[in-house]
Amino acid sequence: MLYRENGQFKTTYAADQQIFTIAQDKWFVLGVVAFAFLAVPMLADEYMFRAILIPFLILSLAALGVNLLVGYCGQITLGAGAFMAVGAYAAYNFLIRIDGMPLIGALLLGGLTSAGLGILFGIPSLRVRGLYLAVATLAAQFFCDWAFLRIKWFTNDSSSGSVSVSDLSVLGWVVDTPAEKYLFCLGFIVVFAMIAKNLTRATIGRQWMAIRDMDVAAEVIGIRPMYAKLSAFAVSSFFVGVAGALWGFVHLGSWEPAAFSVDRSFQLLFMVIIGGLGSILGSFVGAAFIVILPIFLNQFLPALGGLLGLHISTAAVSHAELIIFGSLIVFFLIVEPHGLARLWAIAKEKLRLWPFPH
Amino acid sequence: MSRKIGDVILDLQNISLRFGGVKALTDISFNIREHEVRAIIGPNGAGKSSMLNVINGVYHPQDGKIFYRGVERKKMEPHMAASTGIARTFQNIALFKGMSVLDNIMTGRTLKMKSNMLLQALWLGPAQKEEIAHRRKVEEIIDFLEIQHIRKTPVGRLPYGLQKRVDLGRALAMEPQILLLDEPMAGMNVEEKQDMCRFILDVNDQFGTTIVLIEHDMGVVMDISDRVVVLDYGKKIGDGLPDEVRSSPEVIKAYLGAGH
Ligand SMILES: Nc1ncnc2c1ncn2[C@@H]1O[C@H](COP(=O)(O)OP(=O)(O)OP(=O)(O)O)[C@@H](O)[C@H]1O
Ligand SMILES: [Mg+2]
Numbered sequence: 001m002l003y004r005e006n007g008q009f010k011t012t013y014a015a016d017q018q019i020f021t022i023a024q025d026k027w028f029v030l031g032v033v034a035f036a037f038l039a040v041p042m043l044a045d046e047y048m049f050r051a052i053l054i055p056f057l058i059l060s061l062a063a064l065g066v067n068l069l070v071g072y073c074g075q076i077t078l079g080a081g082a083f084m085a086v087g088a089y090a091a092y093n094f095l096i097r098i099d100g101m102p103l104i105g106a107l108l109l110g111g112l113t114s115a116g117l118g119i120l121f122g123i124p125s126l127r128v129r130g131l132y133l134a135v136a137t138l139a140a141q142f143f144c145d146w147a148f149l150r151i152k153w154f155t156n157d158s159s160s161g162s163v164s165v166s167d168l169s170v171l172g173w174v175v176d177t178p179a180e181k182y183l184f185c186l187g188f189i190v191v192f193a194m195i196a197k198n199l200t201r202a203t204i205g206r207q208w209m210a211i212r213d214m215d216v217a218a219e220v221i222g223i224r225p226m227y228a229k230l231s232a233f234a235v236s237s238f239f240v241g242v243a244g245a246l247w248g249f250v251h252l253g254s255w256e257p258a259a260f261s262v263d264r265s266f267q268l269l270f271m272v273i274i275g276g277l278g279s280i281l282g283s284f285v286g287a288a289f290i291v292i293l294p295i296f297l298n299q300f301l302p303a304l305g306g307l308l309g310l311h312i313s314t315a316a317v318s319h320a321e322l323i324i325f326g327s328l329i330v331f332f333l334i335v336e337p338h339g340l341a342r343l344w345a346i347a348k349e350k351l352r353l354w355p356f357p358h
Numbered sequence: 359m360s361r362k363i364g365d366v367i368l369d370l371q372n373i374s375l376r377f378g379g380v381k382a383l384t385d386i387s388f389n390i391r392e393h394e395v396r397a398i399i400g401p402n403g404a405g406k407s408s409m410l411n412v413i414n415g416v417y418h419p420q421d422g423k424i425f426y427r428g429v430e431r432k433k434m435e436p437h438m439a440a441s442t443g444i445a446r447t448f449q450n451i452a453l454f455k456g457m458s459v460l461d462n463i464m465t466g467r468t469l470k471m472k473s474n475m476l477l478q479a480l481w482l483g484p485a486q487k488e489e490i491a492h493r494r495k496v497e498e499i500i501d502f503l504e505i506q507h508i509r510k511t512p513v514g515r516l517p518y519g520l521q522k523r524v525d526l527g528r529a530l531a532m533e534p535q536i537l538l539l540d541e542p543m544a545g546m547n548v549e550e551k552q553d554m555c556r557f558i559l560d561v562n563d564q565f566g567t568t569i570v571l572i573e574h575d576m577g578v579v580m581d582i583s584d585r586v587v588v589l590d591y592g593k594k595i596g597d598g599l600p601d602e603v604r605s606s607p608e609v610i611k612a613y614l615g616a617g618h
Contacts, residue, residue: 012490012491013493013494013497014486014490016493017486017489017490017493022510033381034522114548120543150530195479195480198478198479198480199475199478199479201469202479202481202485202489203464203471203477203478203489204475204478205466206457206461206464206465206468207465207468209454209456209457209461210454210457210465210468212454212456213453213454213455213457214452214453214454214455215455216416216436217448217452217453217454218465219416219436219437219440220414220416220437220439220440220445220446220455221445221465221466221468221528221532222440222441222532222605223437223438223468224437224468226439230477235475235589268489278456289574
C-alpha cells in the first residue's frame with residue numbers, strides 16, 4: 001500500500017485528532033514499540049543495554065523535557081543538568097526518608113520536586129529572554145551543583161557526597177538485570193512520550209507554541225504569558241527530573257553531584273538542536289545520535305586510521321567528537337533549525353507524493 | 359441594513375500616548391457604538407495602530423480614560439482585554455508561523471477551553487470532548503472564510519492574502535464583542551479585497567460584532583463604515599459620517615499634504 005492519507009478518510013473530528021493521521025505511521029510506531037519491548041531484550045547483550053540502550057532511553061526522556069521548553073515554548077535553558085540532579089537527589093531522599101515509599105512514587109516525587117524548582121527558576125523568563133534567560137538558568141545549574149556538594153542533608157551525610165540506591169523493585173518485580181532495567185526505563189519513556197504528544201496537541205501545547213512564535217499576538221488572543229511559560233518550565237522540569245532520578249537509580253546506581261554537571265545541560269540542549277526543535281521524534285533522534293556517535297567514532301576512527309597506516313589516539317577521537325558536534329550544531333542552527341526530524345519529515349512528504357512529484 | 363446600531367460600547371476620553379519624546383496620540387476622544395463599523399483613517403504614522411494597541415491593552419496611555427460598557431477600565435494587560443471580548447488582527451501579520459492554519463485558529467479558543475493540564479496530558483474524556491467541541495466551532499469559521507483546503511497547511515507557506523484571512527479567522531474564533539482590524543486589506547488585489555469586505559460585513563451582520571477598522575483604501579472605507587475617525591500626527595482632525603468626513607476641508611488638507 002502506498003504511503004499516503006488518500007483513501008483514509010476521516011469522518012469525525014476525533015479521528016482527525018488522532019496522534020497519527022496516516023495509518024502507516026501508526027503501524028510503524030506500534031511496530032517499533034513492540035520490537036523494543038519484545039525483541040530487543042532477546043537480541044541485545046549486556047554491553048548494549050548498559051552502554052547504549054539504557055542511557056539512550058533516559059537521555060531521550062530528558063531531551064523530551066528540554067524540547068518541550070525550548071522547542072515548543074521557545075524558552076532557553078542551560079540548567080537541565082541541575083534539574084536532573086534535583087530529580088535524582090529528591091527521589092533519593094523520598095526513598096530513604098519515608099518508610100515504605102514505593103520506587104515509582106519516589107521517582108515521580110523527584111520529578112515533582114524538580115517541577116517546583118523549575119517554576120522558581122522559570123520566573124525570570126517573564127521578564128527576560130534569550131541570553132539573559134540562559135544566564136538565569138545557568139544560575140540554577142551552579143546553585144544546584146553547590147547545594148548538592150555542600151549541604152550534607154541532601155546526600156544523607158555521606159562523607160564523599162556520593163549516594164547509592166540498591167534493590168530496585170516494583171510491586172514485587174525486582175529490577176535487577178540489565179534487561180529488566182532496560183524494560184523499566186522503556187515503560188517510563190513510552191508513557192512520557194504519550195504525555196508529551198498529548199500535551200503538544202492540546203490547548204496547552206498550542207499556547208506554548210503561540211508564545212514561541214509571536215508572544216504579543218498570543219497575549220492579544222488571551223493567552224497568559226505567565227501561565228504558558230511557567231507551565232512549560234514545570235512540565236519540562238518534571239520530565240527532566242524523572243529522567244535524572246532514573247539516571248541515578250537505574251543507570252548509575254550510585255552517583256555524586258558531578259554526574260549532573262553543566263556539561264550534561266549542554267549535551268541535552270545539543271540533542272534537541274540536532275534532533276529537531278519542536279519535535280517529539282527529534283528528541284529521540286538527538287539522544288540516539290549523541291549516545292551512539294562517540295561509541296561509533298571510538299570503533300570507526302582507529303579502524304580507519306589502521307587502514308591508512310596511521311595511529312589514532314583516544315584523545316584524537318574525543319577531539320573529533322567535539323568537532324563533529326560543533327559543526328553539526330552550527331549546521332542545524334543555520335540551515336535546518338528543525339533538525340534531523342525535519343529531514344525525516346521532508347523525506348516522508350516526498351514519499352507521500354511519490355511517484356508524482358506535483 | 360438589518361442590524362441596529364446600539365449604545366456606546368467603548369468610550370475613549372482624552373487619550374494621550376507618548377514614547378519618550380514622540381507623541382503618538384494627543385488628547386484623543388471618540389466613541390464606538392455597539393454593532394457599528396467604525397473606521398479609523400489617517401496618513402502614515404498618524405497613530406492609528408497605536409490607537410488599537412491602546413484599546414486592547416498592548417500600550418498604556420499616559421493620560422485619558424477608557425469606558426467599556428459604561429464602566430471605567432483599569433490599566434489592562436492584553437490577555438485581560440481579550441477576556442472582556444476584544445479581539446484584533448495585525449497590520450504586519452502576526453500568525454504563529456510554526457503552526458498549521460487549524461492550530462492557529464484553535465489558539466483563538468484558548469480562553470474558552472477549561473480542562474486542566476492533567477486531563478490534557480492523559481487525553482482523558484473531558485479534555486478530548488472539549489477539543490472536539492471547539493474543533494467543530496473552528497471548522498465553522500474555516501467554512502465561513504472558505505479556507506477548508508488549507509486547514510492543515512503551515513501558515514508560513516501561505517500567500518499573503520490567505521494569511522490575512524487566517525489572521526481574521528483566529529480573531530473570530532474568540533467570538534469577540536469588538537473586533538479591531540488593522541489594515542486587513544493592505545497589499546491585496548481587488549478580488550481579495552472584495553472577499554475581505556464581504557467577510558467583514560458578514561461578521562458584522564450575522565454575529566453583530568462591533569468592528570473597528572483601519573484602512574487606507576478610501577473606497578472601501580466609504581463603502582463599509584458607519585462612522586469614521588480621522589487622525590493626523592496623533593491628533594483627531596475629523597469624526598463623523600463617511601460623507602461628512604470626506605468633504606471636511608481639514609481632512610482633505612491632511613491627505614493632500616501627506617501626498618495622497
Ligand atoms: N512601540 C513604539 N515605540 C516607539 N514609537 C512608536 C511605537 N509605536 C508607534 N510609535 C510611533 O508612534 C507614531 C504612530 O505610529 P502608528 O504605528 O500608530 O501609526 P499608523 O497610523 O498606524 O501608521 P501606518 O499607517 O504607517 O500604519 C509613529 O511616529 C511611530 O513611530
Ligand atoms: Mg499602522
